[in-house]
Amino acid sequence: MSTDTRVKTGLQQSLGRIEPGIDQVERWLRLVLKWASICGLIGIAVAINLNVVARYAFGFSFGWANPLSVVLDLYVTYVGGAVAYYVGDHVSVSYLYRKFSDRVRRSLTMINNGLILVLGVAMLWFGSQLALNQSSSQHALLGVSLFWTQLPLAVGGLYVSVESTRRIVEAAGEDLEANSVGAIGTFLAFSAVALALYAVGLPLPRNAVLEVGLVFVALIAMILLNVPVAFGMALSTLLFLLVFPNSLDILQPLLVVQQMGQAIGGFSILAIPMFIYAGRLMTATGITRRIIDFANLLVGRLRAGLSHVNVVTSMLFAGISGSAVADTAAVGSVLIPAMKEEGYDSGYASAITCSSSIIGPIIPPSIIMIVFAITIPEVGVSALFIAGVVPGILFGLGLMVATYAIGWRTDWERVPEVDSADRPSAGEALSITRDALLALVMPVIIVGGILSGVFTPTEAGAVAVGYTLLVGVFVYDEMDLESFVEASYSTVTMAGVTLFIIGAARPITYLMAIKSVPEAVGSALFALTQHPTALILLIVGILAVLAMFIESIANILLWAPVFTPLVVRVGGDPLHFAVVMIMTLAMGMITPPLGVTLFVAAPIADTDIETITKNLVWFFLVEAVVLLSVILFPEIALWLPRALGYA
Structure with missing residues (x-):
């Protein structure tokens, strides 16, 4: 037996002993954290709804409800976000990764998970330090130790560490099964170089542009090589500080983790998991299907009817979920198979679903609008909601026009004739409408409650959750315990991913602030043009490139504080710019x-x-025309909020 063979055999035997133990630890830890995060999510919805009922029914509020919800949200973020790593819900870019050979992919898998292991250990170590250091202090309103508010970072870090280790061992086993040690050797070499860089602590000239530029280069590189976006954002700053420890006197590795925790400390941000929860429950309770049936009643008999049903459903769904991803998942799971069955091309069916789903963040309520309003408080969430209505409708109408254009150009091959279906009788139409009314009233409750001041956006999201459950259980009778748990679990992972991104973006925004990046970028753009429209067009070009690599919420957190003051400085309207x-x-x-x-x-x-x-090309071009129209004619977005007194 050769030396290479003996080494491979020895490694296989070692991995064979290690892997089952890691699998078992990961499985039990995931099970506990799954239920802990589900209970946290349910606790948020219950606490907020109790407070709303108490305020309007009995004239008082529970002082503990909102603080408790914020604490539970930390568990949803970092415990749910960690479990989402196993589920595969974290957003990542696999296009380049899939182009490599199997051996290179195995190497990248091990290296990427090695980097994620660094983040997990940092969260566990520094999160534990923060929890222990604050254990003697009490929460001002809840009266509990601040230990419990810092613990989620450590617990999430523990699971991320275990899961990343499991994936490294699994990839190593696959490498050996392929009769290779190339991936293992590459991973060990990369680890040795990384440890050497950390031990040496490289010097770096004090230059803000260079420092921030290196952080963003690291972020883009990790994203392109298939590191999940949320982990890449946190890692970009953390790795920079570990490799160049003397570059940033103010920001240190401990503060990276601390900033991640502080980013999820506001009541307003709770609207995000609540609206996601409402959207998931809508599908589980049959509300989504009833909205689709109603849209089919309205436009289903038009030429290429299911295309129009797809768009109209997205417009109606947008008034409830506020999330493009939730829209794609909910509407797409029903309509894409239906369109394929009718003879639509699968690429076309997916393209129209994706294109129409982005109406979700534009027509209120909108998760990214809430994030923008939190980031830039001068732009009120009510005004922003109203300003999105007309542009969102124009997006929808533009997509319906594009469907006709594509059908005409391709002789209706991609969008086949489906208007031969029997016209529903008056009784059937009435039944469909009556069935959908309880679903269609939800946008009125949500948006109307927010605009009238009855609810905050967070309370509106929680009320939507409660309303959906009541309708699903007592009216439609389509919600059982299994589907409720499944919807809650999928909400935890999706909300955890979204909130994790918000937390991971905070260290980068903090770095940009202490390095005066907003001022530098503002000065550079101001020197190029001082015309409001020209400046907005320039910023849109920059954002379009950034959006190709960085998730939308992260882009808002990073760049809204940079670009909004600049637009205001040259005479632009901040509400108009927010919509753009x-x-x-x-x-x-x-x-x-x-x-x-x-x-x-x-x-x-x-x-x-x-x-x-x-x-997607035609749909994208149509939406680009609508966007350009809103830029050139601000009144498209502004006239409705002004007419209603919100701007």
Whole structure:
């Protein structure tokens, strides 16, 4: 037996002993954290709804409800976000990764998970330090130790560490099964170089542009090589500080983890998991299907009817979920198979679903609008909601026009004739409408409650959750315990991913602030042009490129504080710019290589990203025309909020 063979055999035997133990630890830890995060999510919805009922029914509020919800949200973020790593819900760009050979992919898998292991250990170590250091202090309103508010970071870090280790061992086993040690050797060499760089602590000239530039280069490189976006954002700053420890006197590795925790400390941010929860429950309770039936009643008999049903459903769904990804998953899971069965091309069916789903962040309520309003408080969430209505409707109408254009250009091959279906009787139409009314009233409750001041956006999201459960259980009778748990679990992972991105973006925004990046970028752009429209067009170009690599919420957190003051400085309207920025970033959700909606639609349609992208071109161009119109004619977005007194 050769030396190489003996080494491989020894490694296989070692991995064979280690892997079952790691698998068992991961499985039990995931089970505990799954239920802990589900209980946290349910606790948030119950606490907020109790407070709303108490306020309006009995004239008082529970002082503990809102603080408790914020604490539970930390568990949903970092415990749910960690479990989402196993589930595969974290957004990542696999386009370049899939082009490599099997051996290179195994090497990248080990290296990527090695980097994620570094983040997990940092969260565990520094999160534990923060929890222990604050254990003697009490929460001002809850009266509990602050230990419990820091613990989620450590617990999430523990699971990320275990899961990343499991994946490294699994990839090493696959390398040995392929009769190779190339991936293992590459991983060991990379680890040795990384440890050497950390031990040496490289010097770096004090230059803000260079420092921030290196952080973003590291971020883009990790994203392109298939590191999940949320982990890449946190790692980019953390790795920079570990390799160049003397570069940033103010920001240190401990503060990276601390900033991640502080980013999820506001009541307003709770609207995100609540609206996601409402959207998931809508599908589980049959509300989504009833909305689709109603849309089919309205436009289903038009030429290429299911295309129009897809768009109209997205417009109606947008008034409830506020999430493009949730829209793609909910609407796409029903309509993409239906369209394929009718003879539509799978790429086209996915493309229209993805293109229409980005109406979700534009028509209120909108998760990214809430994030923008939190980031830029001068732009009120109510005014922003109202300003998105007309642009969102124009997106929808434009997509319906594009459907006709594509059908005419391709002799209706991709959008077959489906208007031969029997016209529903008056009784059937009445039944469909009556069935859908309880679903269609939800946008009125949500948006109306927010605009009238009855609810905050967070309370509106929680009320939507409660309303959906009541309708699903007592009216439609389509919710059982299993589907409730499944919807809650999928909400935890999706909300955890979204909130994790917000937390991971905080260290980068903090770095940009202490390095005066906003001022430097503002000065550079101001020197190029001082015309409001020209400046907005320039910013939109920059954002369009950024949206190809960085998730929309992260882009808002990073760049809204940079660009909004600059637009105001040259005489632009901040509300108008907010709508333009949100529309631009929403379009980024269908733009490769990140294009998060594409990754959701592809497995539903059993197709690939490239096929969907080819079918997207016409839809994207139509949405670009609408965006350009809103830029050139601000009144498209501003006249409605002004008419209603919100701007």
